[in-house]
Amino acid sequence: MWRGVPVETVLAEFLDVYMPSPPPARERSRSIAEYVRRRAAQGALGSWTVHLIGRAAAAHAIEAAGHLIGLARRAPVGPVSPGGIYTVSRLLNPGDACKGLDADQFASAMEITRSRAAARRSRREGDHDAAGTQPHLRLPTTYAIQEVRRPDQPLLTIYPLLSPSRTGKHQALRS
Incomplete structure (x- = not known):
């Protein structure tokens, strides 16, 4: 977890380059970045807490900011598209949402x-x-x-997720 991350860093290194799927989600991502810019111009959202969350005992991991981060699993709700796009019922863990309070x-x-x-x-x-x-x-x-949560306490929570296609079976995500 990083505290005191400048809004410019959050925008340049995450919000401006994050490309969720499908395309409507990309538009929402751009709208969020524009909202953050407007609020920052008003003096809010200047210093962020960024929380990168992984699983300690994960079989699959990525390297991020010099750390090995285990990929989180989320069970798909409904079918997984051939491109690996799927919906989850809950992404944010309420315990993680408390960070910075x-x-x-x-x-x-x-x-x-x-x-x-x-x-x-x-x-x-x-x-x-x-x-x-x-x-x-x-x-x-x-x-x-x-x-x-006060406007001067923005929190960016990032869960690197394991794609259902990496497990080979949807049932593996339910463990």
């Missing part, structure tokens, strides 16, 4: 998460006093994290 922000995000969970439970069960504890909630939701 201070202890107060994490606590606030947890409170937001618990409060919303209690409200959902109350609506579902018709219980108007359902604000009890949820011991099973260990991490805040990504929505709660987004609410507490």
Whole structure:
């Protein structure tokens, strides 16, 4: 993980050169880069935390920034195209989304998460006093994290992914 990465570096070395597939995703990537430029011109998003996440015991790895990074596996949802393009249900791990938050922000995000969970439970069960504890909630939701993250705390999380074609079987991704 790198902290204090200048916005110019994030743009030049990642956002401007990242080419996701399929083509509509490339347009979204360009839109994100333009948004970052506009916000940087307004004095926001100047110093980034960049988190490159890999698997420690991965069979496949890449070298990035002088480090060997194990490729993450994500199970495809639906078919994998001949070009290896596939959809995943969840890419971002909520624990990774917490990177860069201070202890107060994490606590606030947890409170937001618990409060919303209690409200959902109350609506579902018709219980108007359902604000009890949820011991099973260990991490805040990504929505709660987004609410507490300040504009001066941009986070770029990168997961190098193992292509399903590298495993030979889709089932191998589910392990």
